[in-house]
Amino acid sequence: MNQPKRYLNIVSEMRDMIREQNIRPGDRIPSERELAEKLAVGRSTIREALRSLELLGLIETRRGEGTFLADPKKHRMVELLSTFILQDNKSQEDVRETMCIHETAAIQQICSSDAAKLPVWDSFLERLDAHDFKREDFVRELMVLSDNRLSLKIWFLLKQFSGNPYDGEVSPEEKNLLTNILQAIEERDAKTAIRDFKAWSSAFTKGENKEWQ
Numbered sequence: 001m002n003q004p005k006r007y008l009n010i011v012s013e014m015r016d017m018i019r020e021q022n023i024r025p026g027d028r029i030p031s032e033r034e035l036a037e038k039l040a041v042g043r044s045t046i047r048e049a050l051r052s053l054e055l056l057g058l059i060e061t062r063r064g065e066g067t068f069l070a071d072p073k074k075h076r077m078v079e080l081l082s083t084f085i086l087q088d089n090k091s092q093e094d095v096r097e098t099m100c101i102h103e104t105a106a107i108q109q110i111c112s113s114d115a116a117k118l119p120v121w122d123s124f125l126e127r128l129d130a131h132d133f134k135r136e137d138f139v140r141e142l143m144v145l146s147d148n149r150l151s152l153k154i155w156f157l158l159k160q161f162s163g164n165p166y167d168g169e170v171s172p173e174e175k176n177l178l179t180n181i182l183q184a185i186e187e188r189d190a191k192t193a194i195r196d197f198k199a200w201s202s203a204f205t206k207g208e209n210k211e212w213q
Contacts, residue, residue, distance in 0.1 A: 010049045013039050018069060028066045029059065048160075095162050100201060102155045103139060104194045106146035111190035115145045121186050128175050128182075135166035138178065139201075166201075174200065 014029075017038065023029060032050065036043045050067065053059045061067045110116055120141070127133045136159075143152045159166075170178060177200045184193035 010039060010041065010045065014049070014053075023069050025069050028068050031066065095158050096165060099155060099158050099162060100198070102151050102158075103142060103201065104197065106142045106148065106151065107185065107193050107197060108190050109146040109148065110142065110185055111188045111193060113147070115147065116185055116188045118145070120145065121182050124182050125179065128170065128178060131170070131172070133170040133178075135168055135170055135174075136164065138170065139166050 014035070017023075018029065029035075030038065032043055032046050035050075036046045039046070050059065054061060054067075058070055059067050060070050124133070124138070124141070140156075143155050146152075177196055181193050181196045181200065184190075184196065
């Protein structure tokens with residue numbers, strides 16, 4: 001089962017389980033281990049699903065207490081997306097294009113704010129030199145640094161249904177282009193940063209990432 005469909009099944013099965021066990025908003029849901037055993041999937045898969053559901057505000061984790069169900073009305077967003085996404089190839093293309101809209105908007109926001117001058121960009125360049133950079137980490141940090149929590153939540157959810165086109169580590173062939181993107185951001189040159197980002201990300205969002213292998 002591929003990653004998007006596995007994620008959809010987990011969300012659906014968790015919803016059914018919550019209904020069957022009559023778990024109410026504010027009630028504690030089963031632990032990560034219990035969910036993994038009940039749904040017969042790895043704990044890492046459960047952890048990723050829980051993380052995304054928490055970002056969406058569907059569940060909340062209380063340190064030392066466990067994970068609790070939030071307002072069930074918020075589940076409508078997941079249900080709406082799950083009925084639309086992955087129905088056909090065009091739907092998945094739409095998802096990836098929507099991800100790109102949020103990603104380029106994040107770059108635009110960063111370049112027009114004080115975030116462009118943060119020390120984090122030097123850290124990014126150092127990680128690129130050390131060949132210790134995952135593609136997903138790079139894009140997610142852009143989303144976080146744009147300081148738009150709603151956009152981040154939408155992007156994170158879309159990523160789950162997209163097949164995670166940014167899977168894998170940055171290859172040496174990608175280094176120069178990513179370096180140019182980071183330098184353009186530091187210079188607050190949004191036009192150049194967005195142009196180079198689109199050139200880089202199109203290989204993944206269109207499922208053509210073999211050219212970077």
